[in-house]
Amino acid sequence: MPVAIVKMSKISIIGLNKEKSLLIKELMDLGVVEISSQDSKLTDEQWISYVKKDGNESEVSSYDARISKIGEVLASLEKYDTSKRPLFSTRKYITSKEFDQRLLNNSTTRENVNQVLELNKSLNELSSEENKTEAAIMSLKPWTCYDVPLDLSETKYTSIFTGIVPNIVEIEKLLSDLDEKTDKCYFNTIGSDKDQHYISIICLTQEKEEVYEVLKQYGFSNVVFKDLEGTAAENIVKYEKKLKEIAGKKEIIEKRIAEAVPYKEEIQILHDYLIIERDKNKILSNMLKTDTTFYIEGWIPEVSREKVEQILNKYQCWHEVRQPDEGEQYPILLNNNSFVQPLESITELYSLPSSSNIDPTAVMTPFYILFFGMMLGDVGYGAIMAVACFLILRKYNIEGTFKKMINLFFYCGLSTMFWGAMFGSWFGDGITTGAKVLFNANLPLKYVWLNPMEDPMTVLIFSFVLGLIHLFAGMGIKAYVLIRDGHPLDAFFDVGLWYLFIIGPIFWLAGDMIIPGSVEAGKWITIISAAGLVLTQGREKKNIVGKLTGGVMSLYGITGYLSDVLSYSRLLALGLATSVISSVLSLIGSMGGSGLPGKILFIAVFLFGHLINFAINGLGSFVHSARLQYVEFFGKFYEGGGDAFNPFMKKTKYIKIIND
Numbered sequence: 001m002p003v004a005i006v007k008m009s010k011i012s013i014i015g016l017n018k019e020k021s022l023l024i025k026e027l028m029d030l031g032v033v034e035i036s037s038q039d040s041k042l043t044d045e046q047w048i049s050y051v052k053k054d055g056n057e058s059e060v061s062s063y064d065a066r067i068s069k070i071g072e073v074l075a076s077l078e079k080y081d082t083s084k085r086p087l088f089s090t091r092k093y094i095t096s097k098e099f100d101q102r103l104l105n106n107s108t109t110r111e112n113v114n115q116v117l118e119l120n121k122s123l124n125e126l127s128s129e130e131n132k133t134e135a136a137i138m139s140l141k142p143w144t145c146y147d148v149p150l151d152l153s154e155t156k157y158t159s160i161f162t163g164i165v166p167n168i169v170e171i172e173k174l175l176s177d178l179d180e181k182t183d184k185c186y187f188n189t190i191g192s193d194k195d196q197h198y199i200s201i202i203c204l205t206q207e208k209e210e211v212y213e214v215l216k217q218y219g220f221s222n223v224v225f226k227d228l229e230g231t232a233a234e235n236i237v238k239y240e241k242k243l244k245e246i247a248g249k250k251e252i253i254e255k256r257i258a259e260a261v262p263y264k265e266e267i268q269i270l271h272d273y274l275i276i277e278r279d280k281n282k283i284l285s286n287m288l289k290t291d292t293t294f295y296i297e298g299w300i301p302e303v304s305r306e307k308v309e310q311i312l313n314k315y316q317c318w319h320e321v322r323q324p325d326e327g328e329q330y331p332i333l334l335n336n337n338s339f340v341q342p343l344e345s346i347t348e349l350y351s352l353p354s355s356s357n358i359d360p361t362a363v364m365t366p367f368y369i370l371f372f373g374m375m376l377g378d379v380g381y382g383a384i385m386a387v388a389c390f391l392i393l394r395k396y397n398i399e400g401t402f403k404k405m406i407n408l409f410f411y412c413g414l415s416t417m418f419w420g421a422m423f424g425s426w427f428g429d430g431i432t433t434g435a436k437v438l439f440n441a442n443l444p445l446k447y448v449w450l451n452p453m454e455d456p457m458t459v460l461i462f463s464f465v466l467g468l469i470h471l472f473a474g475m476g477i478k479a480y481v482l483i484r485d486g487h488p489l490d491a492f493f494d495v496g497l498w499y500l501f502i503i504g505p506i507f508w509l510a511g512d513m514i515i516p517g518s519v520e521a522g523k524w525i526t527i528i529s530a531a532g533l534v535l536t537q538g539r540e541k542k543n544i545v546g547k548l549t550g551g552v553m554s555l556y557g558i559t560g561y562l563s564d565v566l567s568y569s570r571l572l573a574l575g576l577a578t579s580v581i582s583s584v585l586s587l588i589g590s591m592g593g594s595g596l597p598g599k600i601l602f603i604a605v606f607l608f609g610h611l612i613n614f615a616i617n618g619l620g621s622f623v624h625s626a627r628l629q630y631v632e633f634f635g636k637f638y639e640g641g642g643d644a645f646n647p648f649m650k651k652t653k654y655i656k657i658i659n660d
Helices: 017-030 039-043 057-080 096-104 107-143 171-181 205-217 232-258 261-286 302-314 341-350 361-376 379-395 400-423 430-439 456-484 488-514 519-536 544-554 557-592 596-636
Strands: 008-016 092-095 158-166 185-192 196-204 293-301 318-322 655-658
Touching: 008 017, 008 302, 017 261, 017 293, 017 302, 057 107, 057 232, 057 261, 092 096, 096 261, 096 655, 107 185, 107 232, 107 261, 158 205, 171 185, 171 205, 196 205, 261 655, 293 302, 302 318, 341 361, 341 400, 341 596, 361 379, 361 400, 361 456, 361 557, 361 596, 379 400, 379 596, 400 557, 400 596, 430 557, 430 596, 456 488, 456 557, 456 596, 488 519, 488 557, 519 544, 557 596
Parallel strands: 092 655
Antiparallel strands: 008 293, 008 318, 158 196, 185 196
């Protein structure tokens, strides 16, 4: 069985401080060394008296602040960039030599950055002023009909109240109560909305207190118009004029920002350069130092050992490379071929394997692709998926997990086409129906194997057979791990006997349909394997009664295997769901007949209906195929919890630097 987990070696390095910067740069360029944190050594008495933590937090913070500012600039330029945007954002590839050359003359770039930052600051100030002005207009709108100057709150003999009362207040009742207090009061309802009434009251100054007491009983809140002169309508006109002035200033600033868009790529290069320099300083916190030396500890892939040692020897560093201690967990780096690699994304979604386990991706790959295709099972859907993924891969330089997923869906699209042909599904029977409705033509498309809607039991039995093979593959990996770790008897007891105990009853009950005359053999295989399980599955118990009891109880595990096999009925269920919905869409689309309205109806139903069906059942196929791996397959042998190998390398956002 191929080993897809890259073997790691532990490396310890001691070098001179004067060589540290150059060494860090070359290790970063190489990108194969994971530098581990050494904080635990700072509490170790054997280390603490000799070393101290390296690093410069203030320098890292300074770089973070500069990166944040440039990120703000790039976000602004992106907003005003009117060029055509690609469907997927990808990093641009440039050589390290070109990268260095473009950084040499970046004084103009830094000026552009500072200029855009200043323009952004001015734009934000104008936007803040614009918001305040709009808020002021909104607050004055209810008072538009109030023709008394807002700065007038009293005269020689009168006082003026302006304010609001809740909408639930009965104005007539309020007026009645005011009349009881005074008959020398002028009340005016300026306006109302769903929450409140806007009112003004003019009364004699000597009666101000009595009037205010009445108003308070009705929840009156005084509204004061600070620093405003003239009527509300006059002030609204002033504010609207101010808004136009602000809009003009903003337009000028936005044009100046847009003028910096051609320099976006240079600013992106500066952004990524700062990230590289930040990371160089940040990694120092994982190192230890003395007055003259530094200490690094980490992990390297065994295949990269020679390259790393060449760099260390170049800078005359002492180093030690050794194998991990027994039971020591090391970071996980998967190494599969180009066909299997896309399925690593499914494994990673669950959890990376521990270093003591194995990578299941290679064994899982054919099952996942097969199951996905069976669940979706349509030539049309598969063709759309495969062609779309192929075009994306050809046109865009996508990377990482996203690239793995696109490759995965390309394979799943091919599988979906295969099973669609086997089941005779071409957008269900949409192609046949469409030919009849649109062109009055007969275009029968036959299945290669069978129609699941007509013969579901055959597909169900086939699903169970595939499921059993899938489970046996998982059990086989468990046996392999046990044998690899020096436990061949455990492999026989815990896997081999279960193989027999699962296969035996199948031949006992249905042997004549599989291999004529195998019923008797199936009976004895069942009896012998059951006896073997009874005698071995309780072997960890201390006394004979416990051993036998544990062995007998283990036979109940057959129900778990039965449940696991039944889980594969979802292969039929989801396949039928796709087919049934497709058939219903064809039926609905053909209800309008073959006339022009019928043709329009069919095209609309076909496009919209199959888009929804494809999206829903495509998602279902993805999720349920993964579930069969995670629960039924991984459950037989898999130990997750591995930490991904995280080498010290250039983790740029916009530019991918390649070696010259």
